[in-house]
Amino acid sequence: MTAISSTIGYPYIGENREWKRALxxxxxxxxxxxxxxxxxKEIRLSRIQKQKDAGIDLIPVGDFTLxxxxxxxxxxxxxxxxxxxxxxxxVSLSTYFSMARGNKETVACEMTKWFDTNxxxxxxxxxxxxxxxxxNKPLQDYREAKEELDVKGKPVLIGPYTFxxxxxxxxxxxxxxxxxxxxxxxxxxxxxxxxxxxxxxQLEEPVLSTSISKEEMKIVEQIYAQLRKAVPELKIFxxxxxxxxxxxxxxxxxxxxxxxxxxxxxxxxxxxNLKTHxxxxxxxLGAGVIDGRNIxxxxxxxxxxxxxxxxxxxxxxxxxxxxSCSLQHVPVTLASEQKLDTTIKAALxxxxxxxxxxxxxxxxxxxxxxxxxxxxEKSVRACENLAQLPARNRTDVLDAVQSIANSxxxxxxxxxxxxxxxxxxxxxxxLPTTTIGSFPQTPEVRATRTKWRKKEITDKQYSDFIxxxxxQWVAIQEEIGLDVxxxxxxxxxxxxxxxxxxxxxxxxxEKAWVVSYGSRCVKPPVIYGDIAFVEPMTVDExxxxxxxxxxxMKGMLTGPVTMLNWSFVRxxxxxxxxTYQIALALRKEIEALEAAGIHMIQVDEPALRxxxxxxxxxxxxxxxxxxxxxxISTATVKDTTQIHTHMCYCDFNHFIDxxxxxxxxVISIETSRSHGELVxxxxxxxxxxxxxxxxxxxxxxRVPEVNEMVEIIEKGLEVLDVKQFWINPDCGLKTRKxxxxxxxxxxxxxxxxxxxxxxGALSQN
Ligand SMILES: Nc1nc2c(c(=O)[nH]1)N[C@@H](CNc1ccc(C(=O)N[C@@H](CCC(=O)N[C@@H](CCC(=O)N[C@@H](CCC(=O)O)C(=O)O)C(=O)O)C(=O)O)cc1)CN2
Ligand SMILES: [Zn+2]
Numbered sequence: 001m002t003a004i005s006s007t008i009g010y011p012y013i014g015e016n017r018e019w020k021r022a023l024x025x026x027x028x029x030x031x032x033x034x035x036x037x038x039x040x041k042e043i044r045l046s047r048i049q050k051q052k053d054a055g056i057d058l059i060p061v062g063d064f065t066l067x068x069x070x071x072x073x074x075x076x077x078x079x080x081x082x083x084x085x086x087x088x089x090x091v092s093l094s095t096y097f098s099m100a101r102g103n104k105e106t107v108a109c110e111m112t113k114w115f116d117t118n119x120x121x122x123x124x125x126x127x128x129x130x131x132x133x134x135x136n137k138p139l140q141d142y143r144e145a146k147e148e149l150d151v152k153g154k155p156v157l158i159g160p161y162t163f164x165x166x167x168x169x170x171x172x173x174x175x176x177x178x179x180x181x182x183x184x185x186x187x188x189x190x191x192x193x194x195x196x197x198x199x200x201x202q203l204e205e206p207v208l209s210t211s212i213s214k215e216e217m218k219i220v221e222q223i224y225a226q227l228r229k230a231v232p233e234l235k236i237f238x239x240x241x242x243x244x245x246x247x248x249x250x251x252x253x254x255x256x257x258x259x260x261x262x263x264x265x266x267x268x269x270x271x272x273n274l275k276t277h278x279x280x281x282x283x284x285l286g287a288g289v290i291d292g293r294n295i296x297x298x299x300x301x302x303x304x305x306x307x308x309x310x311x312x313x314x315x316x317x318x319x320x321x322x323x324s325c326s327l328q329h330v331p332v333t334l335a336s337e338q339k340l341d342t343t344i345k346a347a348l349x350x351x352x353x354x355x356x357x358x359x360x361x362x363x364x365x366x367x368x369x370x371x372x373x374x375x376x377e378k379s380v381r382a383c384e385n386l387a388q389l390p391a392r393n394r395t396d397v398l399d400a401v402q403s404i405a406n407s408x409x410x411x412x413x414x415x416x417x418x419x420x421x422x423x424x425x426x427x428x429x430x431l432p433t434t435t436i437g438s439f440p441q442t443p444e445v446r447a448t449r450t451k452w453r454k455k456e457i458t459d460k461q462y463s464d465f466i467x468x469x470x471x472q473w474v475a476i477q478e479e480i481g482l483d484v485x486x487x488x489x490x491x492x493x494x495x496x497x498x499x500x501x502x503x504x505x506x507x508x509x510e511k512a513w514v515v516s517y518g519s520r521c522v523k524p525p526v527i528y529g530d531i532a533f534v535e536p537m538t539v540d541e542x543x544x545x546x547x548x549x550x551x552x553m554k555g556m557l558t559g560p561v562t563m564l565n566w567s568f569v570r571x572x573x574x575x576x577x578x579t580y581q582i583a584l585a586l587r588k589e590i591e592a593l594e595a596a597g598i599h600m601i602q603v604d605e606p607a608l609r610x611x612x613x614x615x616x617x618x619x620x621x622x623x624x625x626x627x628x629x630x631x632i633s634t635a636t637v638k639d640t641t642q643i644h645t646h647m648c649y650c651d652f653n654h655f656i657d658x659x660x661x662x663x664x665x666v667i668s669i670e671t672s673r674s675h676g677e678l679v680x681x682x683x684x685x686x687x688x689x690x691x692x693x694x695x696x697x698x699x700x701x702r703v704p705e706v707n708e709m710v711e712i713i714e715k716g717l718e719v720l721d722v723k724q725f726w727i728n729p730d731c732g733l734k735t736r737k738x739x740x741x742x743x744x745x746x747x748x749x750x751x752x753x754x755x756x757x758x759x760g761a762l763s764q765n
Pocket of ligand 1: 118441443446447449450492493494495496497516517519520521522523566606734735
């Protein structure tokens with residue numbers, strides 16, 4: 001057996017987020033296009049060089065992007081919605097970024113979650129276009145790597161079925177028309193690659209790892225049959241990831257030259273399929289054995305055993321050793337981490353360290369396992385040392401989770417009863433206005449935090465500064481006339497990282513950034529031990545903010561499921577148990593807020609939907625514990641304490657019953673980018689609790705007009721009762737600028753007033 005080392009994709013943000021800085025400087029008008037292109041070219045090439053140096057044989061090209069790869073693919077095929085007035089020729093950066101971010105006149109394209117990750121892609125819109133190839137991006141990147149670095153890369157593309165499935169604007173019945181337009185363009189891209197002398201091309205079809213129907217699988221078969229005919233010479237590698245494939249036999253029989261399977265997240269099922277159904281002798285298997293989604297170092301002994309097991313079932317004499325998916329979901333390099341506890345650091349592997357794991361395993365297969373004895377021993381010892389940490393073996397936390405009773409997840413009274421008491425307690429106008437939590441994290445806020453971290457200012461100076469920000473924004477909210485206030489979250493780097501820094505069982509990193517959307521990155525904290533409450537985390541800021549106003553101030557927390565899904569999580573105990581640990585810790589915080597006089601508490605769960613397994617048959621089990629965890633954290637408050645929650649970036653349509661089961665008194669959700677499609681869900685499900693539909697997109701710098709928001713409110717009122725309806729933006733405002741935030745909120749308030757007046761006039765007639 002010979003092994004080849006390969007990667008599926010590699011982070012493009014740079015070791016110090018140089019990519020983000022270059023983009024943001026360009027958007028701010030501080031640099032010109034050539035500068036942006038120059039810097040990004042350097043980043044693009046240095047990643048390839050790095051992979052080459054680490055001993056990777058097959059290096060992807062075309063996985064780099066200036067914003068998002070789905071957007072790149074749409075633009076490559078000329079799928080540019082009419083509202084951007086594209087002239088049909090070269091696609092300028094300005095058109096490209098308008099689709100991503102909107103511009104003064106035009107709203108941006110919708111953005112949504114990439115499968116079950118915290119990455120968000122731009123949703124391609126099909127408008128019955130005449131599609132055309134505007135550029136062959138993988139070919140350009142292939143040539144560049146060859147000319148500049150003498151690397152013959154592996155061009156990578158989002159596969160046609162995944163691209164189609166994730167696009168919108170066609171009815172299911174239109175799929176053939178869409179495919180008929182699209183396939184010849186894919187063929188053209190591939191043909192040009194073939195003519196260039198490319199050996200392997202990677203087509204990514206993660207959709208095959210979700211639950212798809214037999215009919216859909218038939219379409220996939222037709223698509224690949226046609227591509228095969230178009231490029232008989234080019235070797236096509238069909239890459240799946242994030243779970244096992246449902247239609248295993250059909251998938252491995254597709255007319256392609258290699259298949260990549262995920263042997264981390266789809267491990268059991270993929271191995272079982274391999275054993276039961278075998279693997280075709282005329283194809284290469286890509287064994288995704290190194291976890292591309294999490295940051296734990298591999299136990300190389302276990303990986304060698306796994307590879308032996310896999311190899312024993314192959315009739316071929318070659319195999320590719322790979323990460324389970326693109327490494328873009330993990331941070332770049334551990335080398336940047338100077339402050340981590342040594343036992344923990346030794347048990348981690350970021351992208352660069354994973355490259356070494358891949359090439360080490362390759363050596364074991366090609367030269368015999370004895371060539372990597374040292375590496376195996378080190379990895380096993382690191383994993384054992386981690387496992388033995390006392391913080392990972394706390395009996396008090398274990399006991400607390402084991403003694404959770406059903407009654408712990410139930411509020412004292414039913415919603416209908418609570419509602420009356422809360423109406424009386426808060427006495428809000430109809431269509432109450434509020435915001436989601438965060439206000440602009442200005443460069444000044446961030447710079448002040450950095451100074452405090454570097455001990456250039458004292459704790460007192462920092463907290464005074466935060467209080468001043470809160471004070472300023474309470475005054476702004478008063479002036480605009482909002483009904484329910486927030487303190488603004490100025491003290492938080494990030495809604496998950498902040499709590500991670502304050503709870504036991506978490507560690508956080510210095511530079512372990514991963515991209516979340518566009519240029520925005522997150523630094524997920526690491527759950528390495530048992531989670532426990534240490535001391536109040538938010539009480540100080542909330543109480544201070546409440547002291548400045550008579551309007552209700554919402555306490556603001558991140559819910560247990562989001563804390564889980566947006567962290568890097570230990571993989572030695574079930575996710576459910578980790579989530580319950582977090583839920584119990586948050587419950588203490590909520591009790592502390594209530595005791596301190598905060599009577600509305602928002603517990604955000606934007607990642608509840610994202611954690612939904614890719615396979616439908618696993619949904620119920622997940623939802624049971626995820627919903628229960630939220631309820632455990634919120635159930636002990638008084639009837640008059642109003643629990644809010646918030647969610648964004650998801651298709652809520654098949655999910656409303658779970659949302660309702662959270663039993664939150666009020667939920668605010670994102671709706672505006674999907675142009676009101678969501679409201680259909682409420683035609684079929686009777687949602688009775690308070691609900692705010694986001695009336696404007698907060699990702700775009702564009703200030704929404706009053707009438708646009710009036711329209712969205714009116715649309716919402718067609719399906720929801722005016723008595724349950726709240727008005728709010730789609731999400732928090734931390735990424736927006738000061739002035740644009742105030743302007744947008746003023747317009748939001750004016751829109752609300754107009755609708756209130758219309759409703760008042762109606763009721764008088
Ligand atoms: N975890 C998470 N996931 C999420 C969301 C979220 O809010 N959190 N929201 C949704 C959308 N995703 C988002 C992800 C990131 C950001 C975001 O704003 N990220 C910031 C970074 C936030 C942060 O931690 N900032 C640090 C600053 C870190 C920094 O840049 N420091 C400078 C120095 C600072 C200075 O002197 O100016 C440096 O390291 O060089 C802080 O506030 O302290 C960014 O990319 O710009 C927004 C939305 C879905 N997923
Ligand atoms: Zn949100």
